Amino acid sequence: MVILDHELRKRAAMISGAIEDLLPVVHPRELYSAGRHLVDAGGKRLRPSMLLMAAEAVGGDPRAVVPAAVSIELVHNFTLIHDDIMDNAETRRGRPAVHVKWDEAGAILAGDTLYSKAFEILTASEAKPEEMVASVKMLARTCAAICEGQWLDMEFERRDEVTEDEYLEMIEKKTGVLYGAAAWMGATLAGAPVKPAAGLERFGRLVGMAFQIQDDVLDLTAPAEVLGKPRGGDLAEGKKTLIMIHASAKGSKIEIFGKKNASSDEIEAALTTLEACGSIDYARKKAVSLVEEGKEALAVLEDSEAKTLLLELADYMISRSY
Numbered sequence: 608m609v610i611l612d613h614e615l616r617k618r619a620a621m622i623s624g625a626i627e628d629l630l631p632v633v634h635p636r637e638l639y640s641a642g643r644h645l646v647d648a649g650g651k652r653l654r655p656s657m658l659l660m661a662a663e664a665v666g667g668d669p670r671a672v673v674p675a676a677v678s679i680e681l682v683h684n685f686t687l688i689h690d691d692i693m694d695n696a697e698t699r700r701g702r703p704a705v706h707v708k709w710d711e712a713g714a715i716l717a718g719d720t721l722y723s724k725a726f727e728i729l730t731a732s733e734a735k736p737e738e739m740v741a742s743v744k745m746l747a748r749t750c751a752a753i754c755e756g757q758w759l760d761m762e763f764e765r766r767d768e769v770t771e772d773e774y775l776e777m778i779e780k781k782t783g784v785l786y787g788a789a790a791w792m793g794a795t796l797a798g799a800p801v802k803p804a805a806g807l808e809r810f811g812r813l814v815g816m817a818f819q820i821q822d823d824v825l826d827l828t829a830p831a832e833v834l835g836k837p838r839g840g841d842l843a844e845g846k847k848t849l850i851m852i853h854a855s856a857k858g859s860k861i862e863i864f865g866k867k868n869a870s871s872d873e874i875e876a877a878l879t880t881l882e883a884c885g886s887i888d889y890a891r892k893k894a895v896s897l898v899e900e901g902k903e904a905l906a907v908l909e910d911s912e913a914k915t916l917l918l919e920l921a922d923y924m925i926s927r928s929y
Contacts, residue, residue: 611919618659618669619652622680625673629728630681641709641717642724645684648700653818654785655680657920658793661807663913664905667797671733675742675796678729679789681721682746686753686785688718693761694844698837722750734796742792749788756781763847764865774849778819779812786815790917806907810917813901817894818924823848824890825929827878833929839874843867849893854886894925 626646632639655676659669690696691704692714698704706714729746730739759777763769790811794804826841827850841848845865854861861877863869869877881887898921908914 611916611923614916615651615653615656615920618656618676619650621659621669621673622652622655622676625677626680629674629677629731630724637709637713638716638720641705641713642684642720644702644705644708644717645687645699646680646721648702650700652676652680653920653924654683654789657786657811657917658789660913660917660920661790661793661811662797664807664908664911664917665794665797665799665803667793667799668733672793672796674728674731675792676789678725678746679785679792681725681728682750682753683785685718685721685725686757688714688721690757693757694840696840732796735798738796738798742796745788745792745795749784752780752784756784760846764845766847768855769847769852771849771852774847774852775816778816782819782822783812783815786818787812803907806904809904810901810921813897813904814921814924817897817901817921820849820890820894820897821925821927823850824887824894825927827874827881827887829929838871839869839877842874842877843869849890850881850886853889854881854884857884857886859884859886891925898922898925 626643630639630643630646632643658672658676658679662669662672687699688705691699692706692711696704697707704714705717709717726743726746729743732739732742734742756777756779759773760781763773763777787808788811791804791808794807799807823841823846826848827839829838831838837843842851842861842864843866851861851864859880861880863873863877866873902918902921905914905917
């Protein structure tokens with residue numbers, strides 16, 4: 608994982624540098640400052656790094672597709688800004704949420720600007736016209752799917768019961784598809800044939816779903832200072848995660864589920880219950896299963912350093928602690 612960490616840092620630096628050039632803070636400065644607020648907060652840039660690695664894995668030049676990687680990062684941050692508004696979240700990545708600092712109207716405009724700029728910046732990638740058109744279509748479909756996933760997530764909060772299959776559909780759309788699109792676009796813009804690009808899309812989508820399940824686990828198990836937000840937020844918001852679906856099926860009662868002002872002691876007690884009934888371990892095993900299935904999809908690729916990095920990235924998705 609030391610090598611992976613170094614490679615991720617190298618690609619993250621490449622992407623951050625490109626953001627400075629491709630998304631400058633211009634007039635009106637507050638709008639673009641709001642848009643860059645979370646973008647500049649750091650992070651490992653996993654989604655755009657996956658795009659670069661996918662391009663490399665099919666023999667492409669990652670520098671030619673850096674704008675596409677930036678577009679993926681901007682779409683991701685657009686969703687975070689809007690998610691925080693819908694969840695009434697006060698912090699993100701250890702910073703005040705965009706709507707807290709600039710109000711809801713400002714945050715909506717900042718998110719919409721990132722969404723629009725993502726498509727403009729994507730077209731700056733070096734690729735054949737047909738590859739570019741296909742990638743624009745893929746990104747548009749992906750954005751629609753993300754909205755569908757977010758809608759399902761909100762709908763689940765109003766329902767008494769949600770099945771595991773419904774949850775998996777939701778996280779596939781809300782989280783998995785953007786990773787899948789990143790891998791597919793990296794391969795396609797680099798000129799890969801249909802089969803390798805499809806294998807990379809499946810890989811990204813499945814490990815992206817595993818990433819979301821790991822996020823659900825970390826929401827309960829990681830310290831607040833690591834998360835950059837209070838622990839147990841999903842419990843307080845009444846989120847129907849795989850953990851809660853499993854616990855419900857086991858007959859375990861979490862009294863504070865959906866309690867907005869739950870205390871830290873109440874959160875800790877709920878965590879003990881969820882660990883005791885095996886729900887957290889069940890979610891971890893499901894994430895491992897998805898990663899293994901995703902890694903199998905890379906059999907379409909020739910062995911290479913980039914393929915090895917993608918396989919290591921898949922394992923990182925479920926071993927990370929934040």
